[in-house]
Amino acid sequence: MSGLRTALVLTVIAVAIAAPARARADGAAHAEASKADGKRARGPTVRSPAAVVLEADGGREVWAKDADEVREIASMTKIFVALVLRQKRLPLDAWSTIGPDDVAAAEGGARTRLPEGETFRNRDLLKAMLMVSDNRAPTALARAVGLDRDGLVDAMNDYAAALGLTHTKFQDPTGILPNVSTPRELARALAVVLKDDVLAKLMRLTHVRIVSKAGTAKVEYRTTVKPLYEKVYKVRGGKTGHTEAAGYCLLVSAEIDGTAYVMAFLGGKKKTTRFDDFGQVANWLDLADGRSSARTGKRAAAAEPSKAPKPAAKAKAAKAARSATSDAR
Numbered sequence: 001m002s003g004l005r006t007a008l009v010l011t012v013i014a015v016a017i018a019a020p021a022r023a024r025a026d027g028a029a030h031a032e033a034s035k036a037d038g039k040r041a042r043g044p045t046v047r048s049p050a051a052v053v054l055e056a057d058g059g060r061e062v063w064a065k066d067a068d069e070v071r072e073i074a075s076m077t078k079i080f081v082a083l084v085l086r087q088k089r090l091p092l093d094a095w096s097t098i099g100p101d102d103v104a105a106a107e108g109g110a111r112t113r114l115p116e117g118e119t120f121r122n123r124d125l126l127k128a129m130l131m132v133s134d135n136r137a138p139t140a141l142a143r144a145v146g147l148d149r150d151g152l153v154d155a156m157n158d159y160a161a162a163l164g165l166t167h168t169k170f171q172d173p174t175g176i177l178p179n180v181s182t183p184r185e186l187a188r189a190l191a192v193v194l195k196d197d198v199l200a201k202l203m204r205l206t207h208v209r210i211v212s213k214a215g216t217a218k219v220e221y222r223t224t225v226k227p228l229y230e231k232v233y234k235v236r237g238g239k240t241g242h243t244e245a246a247g248y249c250l251l252v253s254a255e256i257d258g259t260a261y262v263m264a265f266l267g268g269k270k271k272t273t274r275f276d277d278f279g280q281v282a283n284w285l286d287l288a289d290g291r292s293s294a295r296t297g298k299r300a301a302a303a304e305p306s307k308a309p310k311p312a313a314k315a316k317a318a319k320a321a322r323s324a325t326s327d328a329r
Contacts, residue, residue, distance in 0.1 A: 044284035046277045048265040049247075052183040053281055056191045056236075056253055056260035063281070067184040070167050071266045074241030075133035076186060076251050077175035079193050080156040080168075081141070082130060086196055087159065088145035092123040095213055096140045105149055106135035109176045114140075118217040124210035130202050130239065131223045138173040149173065165189065175241055183264035190251045191262045194237050203237030204228065226275045227252060233282050236260060240274070250274035256285045 043063055052067035054060065061067070097119040106112055114120065114128060114136045122144055129137035142152040152173045160168040160181075165188065168181040181189075194200045206229040211218050223229060225238035238252035248268035254261055263281060265274045 044277075044280040046265070046280055047268065047273050048249075048277050049267040050183050051263070051265045051277060051281075052187050053261055053263045053285075054184070054187045054191070056194070056262045059188055059191065061184075062261065062285070064184070067264075068167070068182050069266075070180050070182055072178045072243065072246035073175060073181045073186065073266070074179075074243045074246035074249055075175040076181075076239050076241040076249055077156075077170060077173065077179045078129050078133060078138060079186075079189055079239055079251065080159060080170065081138045081152065081173050082126065082199050083159055083189070083193060083196075084147075084152065084155045085126070085141055085145060086199060088147070088155075090122055090126075090141060090145050092121070092126070092198070094122050094144060095119045096122055096125060096144050098136050098140055099143075101149065102136040102140045105139045105172070105174060106176075109135040109174055112136045113219045113221075115212075115217050119213040120210060120217075121213075124208075126199075127202055127205065127208050127210060128219070128221060130199070131205060131208065131225075132221050133175075133224065133239075133241070135174040135176065142173070160185075160189070163189065163192065175243065175246075178245060183266050186251055186266075187262040187264040190237070190239070190253055190264070194253055194262075200237055203239065204235070225250070225252060227254070227278055232279075242271070248274050250278060252278055254278075254282060256282055259285075261285065 046065055048065075050066040050069045050071055052064045053062040055062060098114045098116050100116065102114075103116050110133065112134050114125070114134055116136075120128075122141060125134075125137040125141050128134040129141070138152065139149050142148065147155060149172070153170050156170045156173065160170070165181065165185040168185050168189070170179045171177040172179065193203070203225075206223050208221050209218065210221070224240040225235070227233060227235045228238060234255040236253040236255060238250065240251075241249040247266065248271050250263075250265045250268075252263050252265075254263070263278065265277045268274045268277070
């Protein structure tokens with residue numbers, strides 16, 4: 001009996017000691033859950049002046065900020081070039097030469113790495129156009145389907161109208177001129193693009209090397225869609241754009257907790273704004289699904305605003321930039 005009594009006493013003491021610790025743990029868990037509920041209720045912190053998040057299948061609006069505001073869209077124009085080219089059955093393995101008309105079409109835009117007179121496979125010109133926004137590619141590819149510059153622009157406007165995108169209007173195929181749309185219409189268009197297996201595959205690429213037919217031009221490209229090569233979330237594809245008038249823009253699709261979303265962020269003041277906004281939205285979608293993106297340090301970091309790099313990091317970034325072009329304008 002004395003042994004049983006001793007065991008009971010020890011059990012009571014152990015429970016008494018454990019109770020405060022358990023209470024603290026329960027309290028911390030409750031506080032964390034309340035914090036997550038608060039974040040869900042407030043919505044994501046997005047600094048781009050106009051943005052939208054839609055479900056890729058069906059287009060249901062999940063979150064919006066001035067989603068129907070008409071704004072300039074810069075190089076995101078080129079997703080419509082891609083749609084027209086696919087509609088016109090662009091021969092992917094045929095060759096196209098960069099000519100004087102392509103040089104003229106790209107004037108006023110960002111740096112190109114497609115030399116005049118060089119011939120490239122159409123598939124590779126599509127990569128240059130979608131991954132790094134090379135402005136010489138659209139008109140070169142248009143010739144391969146029998147269209148000149150103006151014919152391509154007309155076809156792009158017709159395609160947008162057929163999709164019911166009433167605010168999407170094009171003046172040129174590069175985005176150098178003030179083409180316009182809205183976050184909602186661009187997100188809807190991206191969902192259409194990603195239903196095309198060829199375009200979806202190209203828009204998921206992070207690094208490519210293209211070589212001209214003569215072998216005299218060899219170009220290394222790295223995508224301008226930062227979330228793709230960070231590999232924090234399952235990114236299904238994306239397109240960036242920038243001009244002074246349009247600001248820094250991003251179209252991106254990601255699968256988060258089993259649901260595919262399409263997102264558009266327009267008019268950011270800084271180059272990093274659009275990527276920070278994507279991280280904020282992705283984190284919020286995790287929370288809205290009842291999970292926290294803080295489940296890994298990698299995901300938590302994706303939701304934090306970008307910090308200024310240290311000098312060594314700047315040098316490394318500058319070296320990497322030499323193998324890729326900036327956003328086309």
